[in-house]
Amino acid sequence: MSRVPLFLRRLALPAGLLALAWILPAAELLNPYLVQVSMYVGINMILTLSLNLVNGYMGEFSVGHAGFMAVGAYTASVLTVWVVPAALAPWLFPAVLLAGGAAAALSGLVVAFPSFRTRGDYLAIVTLAFNMIVKSALENLEVLGGPRGFLGMPRLTTLPWVVACVLLTLVVCRHLIYSNFGRGVVAIREDEVAAALTSVDTRRVKLYAFLVSAFLAGVAGGLYAHVLQFINPRSFSILKSTDMLVMVYLGGVGSLMGSLLGAALFTVLLELLRPLGLWRWVVGPLLLVLLMIFRPRGLMGFRDPRWLKEEEELPPGPA
């Protein structure tokens, strides 16, 4: 009796959001500029959730997530421009996004394997190098336009797609984190040696965490490429990775809700600061400096609202 309403209640919010995302632009209640910004917010939410999995929950420090995003963006773009027939493209878009994510996950191995032997600052340098390798490789691949970039993608990314991807990402992350696997991820952050001693297969957990994180960044890259319809290697430089770090540390490390919040605040803030021109690129790094000094855990560090958590996390017995 009580199961059905709960089940419906759980679906109500996502369904409502999807309906809004579909109706608002269609009914021209949201002007194209706001739709565009909303899509960037959504894409950045996926990127932030992806980075938070590695930086916030696992306690590693990736500064090269734009590299994964680039792999996803270029893979998806090559598919829609050269492989998928134009008529079928809107229908095959989910498959294209998945392919971009898969390619990014594969490239995630480049970082995952070194993470078995090294961590902390040293692994951060590996991720930085990865970001630079991806960017240089793309700049030198004339087939993909080299430094001039790659264009010709149809504008397949729509607000409902973005909202659907954000919701799916949130559900995936939520289920990963509040699972046995998630406890293993957090154990690695707390104390890798103790994690191994409590029978966590630390290598496997790290491998999976990097794969999932890179996959999500790749999907975000695919969405991004099909909003802008033009990508070039420079859009995936270390600056992009810095933006992601700002969003994670603004919203809150180790927090799902914080990831969403950080992405939304930062994206909207940058839009509002457009009149500043070039100076607005100072905002991100400056914000990072201020955050590290005054609120290093971010707005919602290590916290999430109750409804996002697993019931199992509240054990039986007196509190």
Add this chain to the structure above:
Amino acid sequence: MTAPALLLVEDLWIAYDRIQAVRGVSFAIAEGEIVTLIGANGAGKSSILRTLAGLQPAARGRVLFAGEDLLSLPAHLRTQRGLALVPEGRGIFGTLTVWENLRLAAYARRDAEMEADLERVFRLFPRLAERRHQLGGTLSGGEQQMLAVGRALMSRARLLLLDEPSMGLAPLLVREIFRVLLRLNLSGTTILLVEQNARLALEVAHRAYILETGEITLSGPAAALRRHPRVQAAYLGG
């Protein structure tokens, strides 16, 4: 020793770069025993425990646990086989609650008896039950030690490796923890105890090995070693 050995260590060598920390140590522990390794700082006690748990590679030697070669297994699989190290400094997950710490220790298990084991840990350490929602990092030293032992129990340890469980604890708490260890031993858990507090260790252990600069120099029943003049002079303060 009449029962077959649960743990058999043969000619174990451990080296840090060119420094030989442990030089050809051999010993055996039978199921149900409490065995203690006694030695001064730097004698190689912790190195042996870390190597048994898989945190430090052995340079040479053989280790059999319940007949299985241990040295080729990674740390997490050794824990799954039933060998649990309670490390020096305890290795508590500070930002996780007591309950989550215990839950994590059963990481590799998917059986129905987990709840029963959890109840068992809470029965052994009522303080942990009271503080089950408290973060591990906010517990006192003694409670953290209890939690570390509790975690080892959650992984269904047959052999408990304890590295300095009394370190930094008030005497009363040390008593409490050792009382629980004795109870665990009576219900079948085998214990290898490394202690600086030789008096206490020789009181609870059945047998003891004295380790000096990486080699075993004396061994025998704990009661006999307690009366041994060399042990009395070096470790028990005359």
